Amino acid sequence: MRGYDLINAVLPDELILEIFHKLDGLKSSCDACSLVCKRWLMIERLSRRTVRIGASGNPDAFVKLLVQRFVNVRNVYIDERLPVSSPFQFGYSIVPGPTHTIKKRRRTKNARPSLEAPHTSEDSRFEERELEPFSLSDAGLFTLAEGFANLEKLSLVWCSNVTSMGLKSIAEKCGSLKTLDLQGCYVGDQGLAAVGECCKQLEDLNLRFCEGLTDTGLVELSRGCGKSLKALGIAACAKITDISLEAVGSHCTLLQTLSLDSEFIKNKGVLSVARGCSSLKVLKLQCINVTDEALLAVGTFCTSLELLALYSFQRFTDRSLCAIGNVCKKLKSLTLSDCYFLSDKSLEAIATGCSELAQLEVNGCHNIGTSGLEAIGKSCPGLSELALLYCQRIGNSALFEVGRGCKLLQALNLVDCSNIGDDAVCSIAQGCQNLKKLHIRRCYEIGDKGIITVGENCKFLTDLSLRFCDRVGDAALIAIGQGCSLRYLNVSGCHQIGDAGLIAIARGCPELVYLDVSVLQNLGDMALWELGEGCPLLKDIVLSHCRQITDVGLAYLVKKCTKLESCHMVYCPFITSAGVATVVSSCVNIKKVLVEKWKVSQRTRRRAGSILSYLCMDL
Incomplete structure (x- = not known):
């Protein structure tokens, strides 16, 4: 009945709250609900489970408000x-939705992201507090701990003003904490030890760039919550050594994910983890002092391994990968980056033993070739x-076999592969017709022939990047426009492409x-005229040069593409200040315009x- 509120008159708060919990999670849906009336606003606030806070003028005050x-x-x-x-140079808005966000509206031209490491003394945090009044402090963490006692996930990324005192308050008040991310925080051993003592349900811990930690803190944490810890990340922690990993191997028997980036970790630590954490599924290593001995242990004990990523390894050989291939039958993802002493023998061992392999990345391994x-x-x-x-030794025949044998291939990325040409791409297109993503950069032997075959066979392709492929021209894009419905297209530097190719894309990829x-x-x-007519959903465009x-x-x-959010147009001599003004005034959703200042x-x-x-x- 018009003018009669059936919902608010009949449904109790508890039922409306339950309905809010069933929403699809979209910000627009929660916004709409919270704007119905004050009652729904209050109920919708009760349904919030996630809060995100960006850089703010006074984070402690924001935390108190939240x-x-x-x-x-x-x-x-x-x-x-x-x-x-x-605080006077920034304005902030609270954005409603299932994920509550505080984000900045404007930024001064001199403000810029800082990835510098925190200072080297935890006590100096207090001495410099007045120099950094707009960073989250221990007082803010104490407020957070008092207000959100049921906290399960906490991420403090580059909160360099936080110390062990604040982390200790979180540990003591939030015993249900399961995920803790301390990336870039200069917390000390006392705070980490408190987490180990109080947070017995902790499962995921990220200690990347926590330069204030030593073995003492991580050993105490491992003893305290080792029975629950399942994921651990360590990077650029100079005072964390094999002693910590030995404790992890002894106490964290359920560990499933380990990410290490350190020049101070050696064989002994990785050996301890391999022997003690038989449930390990994900292992990412960038440790220049780890050798075959450690990876042989991984291949011996970690039979559940599913993902292995090795970066910049120069002290191990094919023996390691042969051991992985012989034992780790469940391996699904393998990344080899700058592993100079690996050869074809390594991939052959993986192929023989790990038939479930789904993702493979080979980056700069110069001794790996076609076979x-x-x-x-x-x-x-x-x-x-x-x-x-950067696989200069891999030739066309390698992709012939992939095209024949890997019918489920959905994504292919080729960068600086000088021996791969059109015939290889044709083989992939004809054999892997479920291909959805194709990225090619600086592969100068690939031209129209290969891309035309992709357009004729890969009807599910939505993401195509052909950067600086100077043999690709309009004919290739015409075939793509006729055969595929792209959502993402990058043809930067393909100087043979002109209006005809882009017109085909505009007409075929709405x-x-x-x-x-x-x-x-x-x-x-x-x-541009055709793109405006045919691609009304366009959000980001790069027109530079x-x-x-x-x-x-x-x-x-811009008149037709009303959803445009970003536009890059530097070094376009015939775009003037009038064109820039047109973009700014016509695009209500525009968030970024990159242009010369004088325009x-x-x-x-x-x-x-x-x-x-x-x-x-x-x-």
């Missing part, structure tokens, strides 16, 4: 990689993702949301200073 409004929060994510120099990848193609029919980066056509010297306004487009084509594009009028700068970015501040 604690008062959202009493049932379980997950808190705080990221201070974008520091604030003054190794051929073995993968013959023995791993479930391969779905393949990345070959769901396109991302387009990079930078450094296309033959692209003109006609292509396109020397023939003008304000006219740009105006038509921005004072009026445009006043109107949209927060979304303007300049390639060179003094140009």
